[in-house]
Amino acid sequence: MLRMAAEKIKNMEDFARVCGISRPTVSKYFNDPASVRKSTRAQIEAALDRYEYQPNIYAVNQNRRQTKNIGLVVPNLIDPFFAAIARTIESLIIDAGYNPLLLSSHGGPDQEIANLNSLRAIKPAGVLLAPLGRASNADMLSAFSKEIPTVLFDNNLDDVGEAFFGSDSEQSIGVIVDYLCETGEPPVFFEMKTPVNPNAYKRRSAYLSAMARRGEEPNLIQVAGEGWDFEEIGFREGSKMIAQRDLPTNTVLCSNDRLAIGLLSAAYEGGIQVGRGGDSALRIAGHDDHPFSRYTSPSLTTVSQDYSAISARSVDAILGLIETEERKGDREIALFKGHLVKRGSA
Amino acid sequence: MLRMAAEKIKNMEDFARVCGISRPTVSKYFNDPASVRKSTRAQIEAALDRYEYQPNIYAVNQNRRQTKNIGLVVPNLIDPFFAAIARTIESLIIDAGYNPLLLSSHGGPDQEIANLNSLRAIKPAGVLLAPLGRASNADMLSAFSKEIPTVLFDNNLDDVGEAFFGSDSEQSIGVIVDYLCETGEPPVFFEMKTPVNPNAYKRRSAYLSAMARRGEEPNLIQVAGEGWDFEEIGFREGSKMIAQRDLPTNTVLCSNDRLAIGLLSAAYEGGIQVGRGGDSALRIAGHDDHPFSRYTSPSLTTVSQDYSAISARSVDAILGLIETEERKGDREIALFKGHLVKRGSA
């Protein structure tokens, strides 16, 4: 950071001059430091130490065949679950020498499309996309993914993108259904009637098959509500459910933790004690291991998604697509197992 | 979106040709549609309808005197409070015709500096920065703000940036201290001993002055803990506090909602009933109206920050700096009032 001399470095040519090296070689250095001779590298790095210079990112991106940008689109950053996974993915992208661009769709398909259009303008080398799901404009997403290498995660959409990585709902729902059945009454399944999220459908059918496998009678409680304000829906519809007191069992498995958080709140306000103790009237479990589930009262029993694996594989996949510059014929899909997080609520 | 003819529009020159208009005029249109004649605008927009074209953002930014980018740096996106304020600010920036770039410091000063360096590379027209606070490298932030117009929000840092917008702690803490005193025993103040956040210090002194004003004996409970995992700290240290049962009062005001959420959890697990009812042993209140405070059990009484006002003023300020291209002599500071959110916990 020592400013040397009066010389002001305005561009790569100036910088190459103070290095005593030709501009194209300096350019080569910035594109891959390992591609120049060791002595040259040392020379450049010494100059880098004495002068402030970094290549103009706009000029670089205008001329490169490919940018080093990778788009990262999540459904909703206000949900800490996505904030956390986004952070993990961002780190991996940076470690790989790329530049992540994080965008949130805020739960709306218009914003999702707007995000993709913003990305188009930035000409990213690739995009990691967690789509909204049912609300998504599938045609536009599909068109986008044909234009720019795209990997989906969290939420699958048929034939969109080159790969998908997510959770194995059959396994993860199976785990918690087993646990609940083995420690008490079999669960009913609390969910939205028309979920926005394809995973919700998978979880529903996973619940049904897990119950069938165990020879238990399934029971779906499908509540009204639109949008992404899951806590509110869980609370409002949970309050109604509790007021009617017509549950066939004392155990409720929620389709996701955010619904469960709302339902816990409803139970509390309805005067129902939740937990697995003998004096509790209701057990509640969720799915996802949301960052806040640890701090509900009681703390929420749930299934954690292996999002570090999902993140890692998604980033690997997009980097593979980018670096080989070719699309594989088969769309890769991998589902990762969740694991049971036993806490106080069930 | 109709693709016309075989003509492929690769750059502005091609597009100008199919418009039947000169390239510089088209350029002018993209920089400000209102700056060209109505008939010309109609002509261009008709062509825009028939052909897909948008200016190359890298070429544009390379040549413009100023980019249309505005950086937005928040301490931690995993905290939904910041996610929410970031979203609000992003919308305002977009509405003003600029392009927001959202970065999270993840609670670490190194990341904060890294974010500013990323932004430097992007040559933003201005930056909105919610600094980490005590952990921030104030010198580097100050140097940055002298280089690029910067407005601080949420958290103030002396002499950094052209303006600051945040909450009026004296008022907001005063409101809840008054409420708590008038409806029960006066509160102790539950906080971290060495908070990372300057607001925490303001809140502490606001508590002290509010208590003094009312002629009540203040009582600070300053717990150990570093970092940003406030729920965990609130839970762990709250558990200790509850186990010792040496509270001089039945009312606890937490320095922020996240600590309160942890404390609520600790109270639940310690078998202490929280609430304002006659059969409750403890009242707990927070500050911020965190998105999840509505769904704790019991729901959390707190003070909401007027973050829509904070967002609006911050964006106004940065746009003013950008558009006048001059820095005012005086550093503008405005503090907004919070309002009491009465819920079940106190």
Place this chain on the structure above:
DNA sequence: TCAAAAACTTTACGCGCGCAAAATTATTTT
């Protein structure tokens, strides 16, 4: 020590656009 290979330099071009000055045309004003 000498040839082959690798790294480097030189030269030259192009990317897609902003911007400025001067010339031209269209619109508004008097």
Place this chain on the structure above:
DNA sequence: AAAATAATTTTGCGCGCGTAAAGTTTTTGA
């Protein structure tokens, strides 16, 4: 209708860098 004004076009330059080809130097290997 002429003059003043505004809008547009033409011309031309420059931004900062990637990249390719050809020539030169350095390094490597036998």
